[in-house]
Amino acid sequence: xxxxxxxxxxxxxxxxxxxxxxxxxxxxxxxxxxxxxxxxxxxxxxxxxxxxxxxxxxxxxxxxxxxxxxxxxxxxxxxxxxxxxxxxxxxxxxxxxxxxxxxxxxxxxxxxxxxxxxxxxxxxxxxxxxxxxxxxxxxxxxxxxxxxxxxxxxxxxxxxxxxxxxxxxxxxxxxxxxxxxxxxxxxxxxxxxxxxxxxxxxxxxxxxxxxxxxxxxxxxxxxxxxxxxxxxxxxxxxxxxxxxxxxxxxxxxxx
Numbered sequence: 001x002x003x004x005x006x007x008x009x010x011x012x013x014x015x016x017x018x019x020x021x022x023x024x025x026x027x028x029x030x031x032x033x034x035x036x037x038x039x040x041x042x043x044x045x046x047x048x049x050x051x052x053x054x055x056x057x058x059x060x061x062x063x064x065x066x067x068x069x070x071x072x073x074x075x076x077x078x079x080x081x082x083x084x085x086x087x088x089x090x091x092x093x094x095x096x097x098x099x100x101x102x103x104x105x106x107x108x109x110x111x112x113x114x115x116x117x118x119x120x121x122x123x124x125x126x127x128x129x130x131x132x133x134x135x136x137x138x139x140x141x142x143x144x145x146x147x148x149x150x151x152x153x154x155x156x157x158x159x160x161x162x163x164x165x166x167x168x169x170x171x172x173x174x175x176x177x178x179x180x181x182x183x184x185x186x187x188x189x190x191x192x193x194x195x196x197x198x199x200x201x202x203x204x205x206x207x208x209x210x211x212x213x214x215x216x217x218x219x220x221x222x223x224x225x226x227x228x229x230x231x232x233x234x235x236x237x238x239x240x241x242x243x244x245x246x247x248x249x250x251x252x253x254x255x
Contacts, residue, residue, distance in 0.1 A: 002088045002163070002250070003051045006073050007041035008066040009092030012169035012213050013057035015039030017225025021232055038232050040213075041090060043239035048246070050088070060110055062098035066091050067149045068108075074162065084161040088246065092169040092213060096146040096176065097137070101128065143180040146173075151186050154194055163253060165245055167196035171209030178207055193249055196242075213238055 007013055015035030019025045025034055036042060036055050045053035056069050070089060077087060099111040103125075115129045150166060157164045168174070174197075177184050188200045197211030209215055213234075217224065222234035230238065 001086060002048055003086045004077070004082075005041055005045045005048075005050045005053045005088045005090060006070065006077075007053070007055045007057060007090045007092070008061070008070055009057040010061045010066075010094035010169055011057075011059035011229060012094075013039065013041065013055065013092035014059055014061075015055075015229075015235065016059045017227055017229040018231060018235070020225045038235055040092075040235040040239045040242065043236050044090070044242055044246070047239060047243050048088075057092065060098075060112060060115075061094060062100050062110060062112070063094055063096060063146060063149065064098070064100050065108065065110075066094070067153050068100075070153060071156070074157070074160065078160065085163075087162050089157055089162055089164040090242070090246075091150075091164075091166045093150070093166055093173065094169050095172045097139075097142055097172075099132070099142075101132075139176060140180055140183060143176060143183040147184050147186050150195070151190060154190055158191075163246070163249055165194060165196070165242065165249060167242065167245075168209065168212035170214045171212045174207040174209035174212075177205075181205075193245070193252065196245060216241075 015038055018035045018038050019031045022034060025031050039055060041055045042053050054073065056073070057066070070091065074087070074089070078084060095112070097113060100108050101111060103109055109125050109128075111129050111132050113133050115126060154164065154166075184205050187195070187198060187205045190200075192199055197208050199206045199208070210219065213230065214228070216238070217230040217234045220234075220237070222237070223231045224234070225231055
């Protein structure tokens with residue numbers, strides 16, 4: 001029985017724009033609480049009867065951040081002597097071109113191609129962001145890092161006996177992954193039931209951007225916020241779809 005869910009990802013997992021359904025919310029704390037209570041991790045937690053749902057996703061978050069924080073959470077969870085079989089790890093995979101760096105002050109700062117001034121008022125951070133994408137970013141390297149990080153995380157969770165499931169939050173990754181066939185070949189070794197939107201057969205890996213949360217929401221006619229994020233109905237129904245995937249994974253583990 002799963003009693004703890006750990007989730008991470010970007011704005012689609014954090015529940016961005018859900019506050020547009022309650023115009024009375026003003027304080028950032030109230031808005032964040034409202035989002036967490038209606039985002040798909042909480043909806044899924046309610047469905048499976050989880051006692052605790054920890055959602056550490058953030059708007060604009062990178063996969064590097066999600067993987068780093070997942071390792072940290074799992075290490076803390078296991079160090080407390082908790083039962084690995086009762087933990088479920090869920091990640092809404094975001095744009096693979098995003099990254100992060102650690103500042104001299106020890107803070108983790110986001111790297112993304114469209115980093116807006118409103119995301120950070122620190123001009124030094126913005127300049128570093130611009131320099132990274134102008135000088136150091138390489139698509140092949142980004143794809144390899146992406147694949148190796150998630151393959152490594154999946155293997156680590158398997159060894160620990162922790163059930164896990166990944167899905168694409170947005171369709172952005174499918175085109176770039178298709179361009180780098182050698183870099184993604186490692187995904188053939190993954191359990192195909194673990195990563196929604198990715199299949200592999202005959203030594204080839206296939207990517208379906210239509211299986212992302214964003215693409216599904218648009219195709220299903222889900223109400224969206226001004227910035228294109230699914231509102232409550234979308235999170236509730238997406239949790240239903242993920243529940244099917246998770247139940248299948250749990251059944252396979254028990255067989």
